[in-house]
Amino acid sequence: MRTVLLGLYVQTVQFCRRRGFNREQTSTLLSITKAMHQANTETSLNNMEQCFDYCGELLLCHAVxxxxxSIDLFKLHEVTLILEHLNNTYIRHxxxxxxxxxxxxxxxxxxSYCGMPEQDDTPAENPTSPDIEKALGETEPVAEPTQEPTNNQEKPQNTDPVEAAPDSSSAVRQMIQQALMEEVLRVQQSPMETSEQLSSQLTLLQIQPQGKI
Structure with a gap:
């Protein structure tokens, strides 16, 4: 970085020597170049046009x-030469x-989206996660038979609720199946009843005209 700045200032001094500038003009032009460089690099945004306008204002303050x-340190044609030099050296690069x-x-x-639940990045640290609870639930019934009770009377008490559950569920299942069968039979018989009613009505209609004659 220092090498790049040194090269910029050396080019400016060489330009001043070629144009025959005195010490005051050379020092002023170096200061203007430094100020423009600082304004260009103080932000990451593209402000090259602002920097060029700032350089023109500084030259105008030293030309009038x-x-x-302001002070008339540079003449009009010298200001034109300085602008061409800065445009060809610094502004172009x-x-x-x-x-x-x-x-x-x-x-x-x-x-982050509104209405979306936030994701937890540390699910493994939670000791009561659903996977662990599921694993514990699966291992608990296997672990119970290994512990034999000392009292023989405790076994039927523990097994009664387990055995009662299938009986109740089977009874409910049978009741549902019986209700479904009755409904199916009723639906099957209803068309036969309606057909019999229609046939009876037709026979009545056929008999009534004969009675009138």
Missing amino acids: RRPPF HALYRYIFTPQDRLDLSL
Whole structure:
């Protein structure tokens, strides 16, 4: 970085010598170049147009005699030569100077949506997770038979609820099946009844005209 800045300042001094500038003009042009470089690299945004306008304002302050605001240190044709020099040297390579002297900014983006549950990044640290509870539930019935009770009377008490559950469920299942069968039979018989009713009505209609005659 220091080498790049040194090369920029050396080019500026060489330009001043070729144009025959005195010490005051050379020092002023070096200060203007330094100020423009600082304005260009103080932000990561593209502000080259603002930097060029800022450089023009500084040159204007040193090209017009209006004390105490400005002084006529450069003439009009010298200002034109300075602008051409800065355009050909610094402004043309402003992207390179920006890349070297501007710190790089990295964007860390995270999105969150409304109505979506937040994901927990540490599910393994929770000792009561669903997987662990499921595993414990599966191992508990296997572990119970290994513990033989000392009293023989405790066995039927523990097994009664287990045995009663299948009986109740089977009874309910039989009741449901019986109700379904009755409903199916009723649906099958209903068309036969309606057909018999229709046939009886037709016979009545056939008999009634004969009675009138």
